[in-house]
Amino acid sequence: MGGAFSGIPEADVEVPAPVLREAAGRAVRAVWLNEVDGLTFQVGAGAGREFIKWLPGHDGSEFAAEARRLEWARAYTPVPRALGYGVERHGAWLRTAGLAGESAVSPRWVADPRSAVTAIGRGLRALHDALPVRDCPFSWSVASRLAAAPTAGRVTPAQARAMLDRAPPVDTLVVCHGDPCAPNTLIDDAGQWSGHVDLGALGVADRWADLAVATWSTQWNYGPGWEDTLLDAYGIAPDPDRIAYYRQVWDVT
Template sequence: MAWRKGLVGRGPLGPRHITRTSKRRLRLSHTISEERLQPGSAREQVCEAPALPPSLAQRLRHWQWRRNRVGQAGAAVYRLHKPAPNQQDLYLKQGRGEVAEALFDEAARLRWLGQALPTNQLLGFEWDGEEAWLLSAAVPGRSAYECLRQRPEQAAEIAQALGAFLARLHALPIEACAFNAQLPIRLAQARRRLEAGLVDAQDFDADRAGQTAEQVWLQLQALLPMQTELVLTHGDYSLDNILLDEAGEVSGVIDLGRLGVADRYQDLAIAWNCLQEFGSAAQQAFVSAYGIPSPDPHKIALHLCLDEFF
């Protein structure tokens, strides 16, 4: 079997040997941080190494394996630990079909964004045409969500750090980014998912709980058209995808499968919605640190409706 390796090609961004370009974005919602899955945690269980391509099997043969039991969204996620001084943990994502395609997308983005902002370092990617394996280093720090839960009195300061980091991300030049996530593309993807019956209405936010996917689609259409301000977006700037260091600064972002050029409110809306749990002061601190103290409620509503389809 010919294993496909590397991430150099399709310009500087994509795998050299992989030419498939039509891929659905899947949210592989788990947090690759060093603190979330400690040994013995209920979130993981000790396991044997899964079946791997020969090169990965050889490379990882002396590591201890633990499987993530939550938030896998179709992907198997493993934490690899080696009991040695200063040895950083590794993470392996494994999946087939659409999940493999999503891993392809994430691997290309990890390689590209890792040159500009801190994220989990891509250590290897392999795809045999059906199954894919993505190996990366853990990002040090705690998720923003866990920090907010543990230190609610510091919610405003944490939210400020999130806003400042997002402003830094959005200030990166978009000319070199080949990942297009603009509104027409996202709407077309959402429509295809709706028609294929892939939208989970049970997972809608509280504002749309009890509605059908078709009803939310009509709400989304009523919010169009919208003027856009294109920036480089994370695509899923939620609290579990942002890591903070001990000083409260952002140490990195993870889960980059939806990164691309899009309207700035793609990220602002998701973070704003996540911060609602921690109060309006945290929300205001976030947008003020970002540089938009009075966010557009129309654009927030549109992007939150759109996000229900992914």
């Protein structure tokens, strides 16, 4: 695996030993591979299914942060319950309970993009409306994201300061998902959103930080022409300046 592919694995995947241990004899199959060779495995099936994320070569801090966010958010909106996380010699893992529905980029919903994109927009609006900004202990502000960007080598400190200086005024503060790409919305059999996953970056920010990326993601997953459908489902008109800005922030952070 070379770190460039993101999607449902197209070939058999070797299951890491920690995942097999946590599965405790239940059936395991890989259901997602991300750009940094992180894998998600489904364990079991039906109402009792679970999911285990595996990130090779990492210290587990990402999963510790995600577990804290899941525990906070699940009091307000459908997100997975964290069942455990840990660090092994070759990587880190996070185990969560399953939720109803399937990913918005499963074959069924890729074949029905209008329903999928509508569910994503409505789900994102419901998430933003449900999570209380005043009580949220996490930030996803431009300042906090750019402060970490130089460490990753994607932008110099001077470039980060310049980008922060030209940030547009905040439209509406919400608790953002932080990775609102299409795969992270779940959709039930009736075509309604049923939950959200992968909340490792959840935090308070302008709602356009989520909306800019969610609309962008429709291009990657369904093709051109679906951005306005998502915004209509959310209940907002396009804001080209904020969309362009927050997409640039996404690129460098």
